[in-house]
Amino acid sequence: MQNNSRQQILAILKKYWGYTSFLPLQEDTISSILAGKDTLTMLATGGGKSLCFQLPALMKEGMAVVISPLISLMKDQVDALKDMGVAAEVLNSSLAPEEQGRVVNLVSTGKMKLLYISPERLQQDRTRQLLQSVPLSFFVIDEAHCISHWGHDFREDYRNLRIIKEWFKPISVHAFTATATEEVQKDILKELRLENPQTHIGPVDRPNLTYRVWLRSQIISQVTDLLKKHAGEAGIIYCLRRDDVDTLSARLNALGFENLPYHAGMDDDTRRLHQDRFAREEVDVMVATIAFGMGIDRSNIRFVIHTAMPKSIEHYHQETGRAGRDGLPAHCYLFYGGSDFLTWKSLLEDSPHKEVLLEKLQSLYHFCSQPHCRHRVLANYFGQKYGKASCDACDYCLNELEMVEDPLIVSQKILSCVYRVHQVSGIGFGAGHIANVLKGKQSDQVETWGHHGISTFGLMAEESVAFIRYMIEQLIGQGFLRREGEFSTLFLTDSARKVLKGEQTPVLVKPLVAAKKEEITQKGRKKKEEEWAEIDQELFQVLRSKRAELARTQGVPAFIIFGDKSLRDMARIKPTTREAFATVYGVGDYKMHAYADAFIKIIQNFLRLGMG
Numbered sequence: 001m002q003n004n005s006r007q008q009i010l011a012i013l014k015k016y017w018g019y020t021s022f023l024p025l026q027e028d029t030i031s032s033i034l035a036g037k038d039t040l041t042m043l044a045t046g047g048g049k050s051l052c053f054q055l056p057a058l059m060k061e062g063m064a065v066v067i068s069p070l071i072s073l074m075k076d077q078v079d080a081l082k083d084m085g086v087a088a089e090v091l092n093s094s095l096a097p098e099e100q101g102r103v104v105n106l107v108s109t110g111k112m113k114l115l116y117i118s119p120e121r122l123q124q125d126r127t128r129q130l131l132q133s134v135p136l137s138f139f140v141i142d143e144a145h146c147i148s149h150w151g152h153d154f155r156e157d158y159r160n161l162r163i164i165k166e167w168f169k170p171i172s173v174h175a176f177t178a179t180a181t182e183e184v185q186k187d188i189l190k191e192l193r194l195e196n197p198q199t200h201i202g203p204v205d206r207p208n209l210t211y212r213v214w215l216r217s218q219i220i221s222q223v224t225d226l227l228k229k230h231a232g233e234a235g236i237i238y239c240l241r242r243d244d245v246d247t248l249s250a251r252l253n254a255l256g257f258e259n260l261p262y263h264a265g266m267d268d269d270t271r272r273l274h275q276d277r278f279a280r281e282e283v284d285v286m287v288a289t290i291a292f293g294m295g296i297d298r299s300n301i302r303f304v305i306h307t308a309m310p311k312s313i314e315h316y317h318q319e320t321g322r323a324g325r326d327g328l329p330a331h332c333y334l335f336y337g338g339s340d341f342l343t344w345k346s347l348l349e350d351s352p353h354k355e356v357l358l359e360k361l362q363s364l365y366h367f368c369s370q371p372h373c374r375h376r377v378l379a380n381y382f383g384q385k386y387g388k389a390s391c392d393a394c395d396y397c398l399n400e401l402e403m404v405e406d407p408l409i410v411s412q413k414i415l416s417c418v419y420r421v422h423q424v425s426g427i428g429f430g431a432g433h434i435a436n437v438l439k440g441k442q443s444d445q446v447e448t449w450g451h452h453g454i455s456t457f458g459l460m461a462e463e464s465v466a467f468i469r470y471m472i473e474q475l476i477g478q479g480f481l482r483r484e485g486e487f488s489t490l491f492l493t494d495s496a497r498k499v500l501k502g503e504q505t506p507v508l509v510k511p512l513v514a515a516k517k518e519e520i521t522q523k524g525r526k527k528k529e530e531e532w533a534e535i536d537q538e539l540f541q542v543l544r545s546k547r548a549e550l551a552r553t554q555g556v557p558a559f560i561i562f563g564d565k566s567l568r569d570m571a572r573i574k575p576t577t578r579e580a581f582a583t584v585y586g587v588g589d590y591k592m593h594a595y596a597d598a599f600i601k602i603i604q605n606f607l608r609l610g611m612g
């Protein structure tokens with residue numbers, strides 16, 4: 001980038017966004033776009049993708065067209081742009097006809113800088129004519145992974161986006177995504193017919209997220225323990241089915257943990273209301289299916305809890321990606337159980353892409369049940385190396401998992417029991433029965449099949465049935481056992497034979513015991529204290545209420561006014577003059593103009609009352 005244009009770019013960055021430097025790869029992407037080259041940019045959630053195209057859109061002649069898959073996503077971005085004084089609009093089917101007419105007129109005047117539209121809309125003839133009648137700067141394809149069959153969110157209407165190159169040549173096209181494996185990246189380039197594209201692939205890793213994966217047992221108390229830990233913070237609790245959402249949401253509300261439910265089975269108005277209340281910070285916790293989230297830009301989500309396995313690592317990465325978009329520490333908890341695998345398997349049964357999807361599901365199951373550095377596994381899955389020896393931000397690297405001391409012997413005992421019962425009875429058995437046999441527990445089934453007489457009966461008598469079940473679960477997830485059929489019968493896989501011969505050793509963890517849980521809680525508390533060391537927490541809460549009030553009166557999501565990072569900075573600096581306020585993180589000309597006085601007043605009052 002030329003020096004003078006770099007200065008110009010930095011000036012725009014400060015004026016509109018209030019930032020003084022770029023996040024990794026933003027500047028590279030911006031220069032490629034300004035140079036008119038086609039691009040593919042992959043930046044993890046929170047990596048600042050929107051700024052990469054919004055800033056050049058302000059600098060270039062003409063209007064940029066942004067194709068986005070979700071109406072709520074478009075609306076949030078356009079609201080945020082308008083709040084910065086940028087001429088941007090949305091054009092999609094959610095608008096009333098007269099609104100659509102107004103936007104079309106605005107576009108025709110040639111004064112718009114950014115137009116957000118849906119892929120369906122782009123493909124209509126009248127849209128084509130409209131866009132061909134005005135100067136365009138470039139096209140952006142947001143969530144570009146939706147174009148690939150190999151991706152996890154394939155959308156038919158994204159498939160046709162190749163028409164952009166046919167209809168609007170030579171205008172450049174810029175694809176953006178947060179989660180794409182190498183295969184998907186190649187597919188995006190091919191499908192969009194990008195010409196000599198410049199690719200900017202950032203690390204998928206999100207260092208500010210801490211991942212923990214636990215086996216599900218008493219899910220209500222598991223969740224309420226976490227809600228107590230995260231009291232006053234924003235979070236999403238994901239459930240697999242709509243019914244689970246309704247049940248869990250009602251139970252938690254009854255227990256005093258305020259939350260709102262969200263799923264695709266609810267009527268549109270209620271759903272929108274719940275989403276808006278969350279975005280405006282009137283409520284902090286959502287219990288939802290994955291239908292909730294893609295359009296959620298609330299940047300201060302501090303925790304995401306999965307009460308069941310998601311269906312792929314891509315989904316997990318995307319769903320947890322909603323936490324900590326502001327770059328501040330956030331926590332991801334995943335509770336899994338073998339039944340989730342079976343539920344997903346049956347749901348995927350009719351998909352035309354069943355094979356691919358089942359493979360993805362198996363990788364996720366493996367991720368859950370094979371203890372390893374979670375950051376590393378995620379990075380490797382997306383074809384990237386992970387540089388650090390320890391991430392210091394997952395249950396494995398934080399030493400929160402207690403390893404089984406003799407995993408080979410434990411595995412061999414279990415696998416031989418599965419083998420033996422099958423051999424003597426001619427049929428396979430489920431995990432419950434295998435655990436009873438290993439424990440040496442008499443049951444009707446043990447009696448009926450005479451399994452108290454076999455050599456593996458009571459082989460793990462010193463362990464609890466729950467412990468044995470947990471070990472079995474991990475062996476299934478790691479691919480040493482297969483669970484099949486109506487009765488979830490267990491069978492050995494080819495890799496099981498390697499374990500039986502002692503050629504391969506599974507990695508097994510013990511169930512979390514109360515003492516370990518307490519240790520984790522204490523450590524978490526200490527870390528949080530460090531994070532808030534110089535920030536006045538009381539003032540932060542006061543500022544947060546002001547932000548919620550402004551969001552309510554303006555009818556916009558709270559993060560559009562200020563992110564938590566800005567509020568924390570205010571609660572640290574406590575600016576009482578406009579000069580001091582201008583130094584707060586994220587304060588540009590427009591924010592200064594719109595909000596400085598209101599927030600300075602709040603801070604002055606707070607200090608006057610001797611609270612500071």
Ligand code: ADP
Pocket residue numbers: 019020021022023026043044045046047048049050051299325326563
């Ligand atoms: P993505 O779409 O990649 O998830 P966003 O565009 O929502 O990311 O940006 C994430 C957060 O980072 C937003 O709060 C945004 O304002 C902030 N951000 C973007 N660029 C910068 C920058 N150069 N400096 C500081 N913060 C930034």
